[in-house]
Amino acid sequence: MDFIYFKEDNNSFKEFLTTTGAKCYHLELPSPTNILKTLKHYSDFFSKYGSEYDIVHLHEVVLSHIILPFAKKHGIRNRIIHAHSTKLSTKSGLGYLRNWFLTRSLNDCANALWGCSVMACQNLFGSKSHFTVIHNAIETSKYQFDNSIRTLMRKKLNIDGKIALVSIGRLSPEKNHIFLINIFNDLLQIKRNVHLLIVGSGELEENLKSHTHNLRIEENVSFLGLRSDIPEILMASDIMLIPSLFEGLPIVTIEAQASGLPSIISTGVPDEAVLIPEYCKRISLSENKKVWIDNILSLCNNQRIISRDIIISKGYDIETEFSKLIHHYQQLIDSTAIQ
16 A cells, blocks of 8 residues: 655654555645646656556545546546545635535546545535445554553643643644633633643644633643654543534544543534443533533543443444455455456
């Protein structure tokens, strides 16, 4: 399996992937200033390498009508489009209209429609389309709660004696961090021994830090940036908060439940993400702040549960889903080989 990527990123998996023997190819994203150059680059790429591959599995859905016709032209019979979100854009106006236009009639360029949740698939492909759900699965053993790890991590994060609320995800508009920080600020007026951990990076980082400064709550909020120790952070925390405007199916909701961590998520997150209802509550963003705060307070003293077996039984273990993925790949190859 080889990979195409569209943005140079110091935090990408390119270095790791190349150590496994995978090839990684960089293609530029099209823009009004480079569209002809980019189209030629795509055509040349598939002309050169298309014969080496049986499948193109595209996750950048707005490029479907640009990338996949070149793949088809140069002999790649199996073309998968994979939905990851329940909305096309955080923006209105021209940006949304552009994405809407670019994702019409996807059956014309793909012969397989996949996604991370039923809601994501229905949003992109339509409720009557034939699609396949591939779960955003995790390595469940890494997330099984361990109290000794919790104790050590809480000391490292300097949150001993605090009720730690955690948010994990890209610092971008759809994650709705301003709402989160405002809720936390109101919670502080009621309960002083709470601390907010914000994990991730993104274009809104400086704005969010300024917002916490203006509210004078910097001492109660930690911006932890990108981390490789997510299982340990989840074990150290007491409640996960995900007030997203929309999501496909955020993997962090699965990770939190695998760690037995109580979670409150918005109704912008598909209900498929709720694997353990008593430990994962969904609340509408249209509810007033008091509803969110009351629910946070109700979970402050919850005991952790060992939940790995539940997560596996729901189909979110990486080994199971990897086998399912390979099975679906092989089915596609077999079905087109006899045509």
